[in-house]
Amino acid sequence: MPYAQKVIRRQKLRWRIRGKIRGAAVKPRLSVFRSNKDIYAQLIDDATGTTLASASSREKDIAAQGGTKTEKSALVGKALAQKAVALGLDSCVFDRGGYLYHGRVKAVADGAREGGLKF
Numbered sequence: 001m002p003y004a005q006k007v008i009r010r011q012k013l014r015w016r017i018r019g020k021i022r023g024a025a026v027k028p029r030l031s032v033f034r035s036n037k038d039i040y041a042q043l044i045d046d047a048t049g050t051t052l053a054s055a056s057s058r059e060k061d062i063a064a065q066g067g068t069k070t071e072k073s074a075l076v077g078k079a080l081a082q083k084a085v086a087l088g089l090d091s092c093v094f095d096r097g098g099y100l101y102h103g104r105v106k107a108v109a110d111g112a113r114e115g116g117l118k119f
Contacts (some may be wrong), residue, residue, distance in 0.1 A: 014098035020047050021093050030080070030092045030119065032108050034099055039073045041108050043082045043092060053083035073104040074111035081115020091118040 001009075014027045023029025028043040040056040056062060059073040062079060065072070084092070092112075112119075 010098040011099075013104060017098065021095055023095075025052075026089075027091050027093060028052050028084075028089065029095050030109075030112060031095045032097050032099065032105050032118070034097070034104055037069075038071070038078055039104055040109060040113075041076050042094055043080065043084055043089065052087060052089070053080060055080040055083065070104050070107045073107035074114075077108040077111020077113075078115040080108075081112045081117045086114050090116065094119045 020061060023044050023046040025045045025047060031042045031044055033040045038057040038062050040054070040058075042054040043052040044050070044054055055062075055076045055109055058067070058078055059079065062075045065075060067075075086088075095108055096105050101109070109119075
């Protein structure tokens with residue numbers, strides 16, 4: 001499948017998912033973006049359009065730990081959960097962003113659950 005078709009397919013999936021879920025200040029949306037090398041996660045309040053907390057595998061403490069991309073993804077989930085708990089948030093809505101709930105995306109979710117988030 002050519003790259004352009006792959007991107008369009010994921011965008012359509014992403015829009016379909018976003019039509020069904022909505023984040024709020026009390027229960028924000030945990031959005032995941034996966035690139036070939038890194039992974040990024042954000043807690044977003046859709047009512048105001050603001051990012052409440054974010055974490056990525058490019059942060060110094062996560063990048064320094066090494067390991068596989070899946071292990072780093074779990075660390076990203078834990079780091080985001082710690083930031084959320086510090087803000088007083090304990091639950092969120094998971095947005096897989098058009099990716100399959102498998103591998104690195106699932107690792108972020110599991111890490112966030114281990115860190116104390118519920119979804």
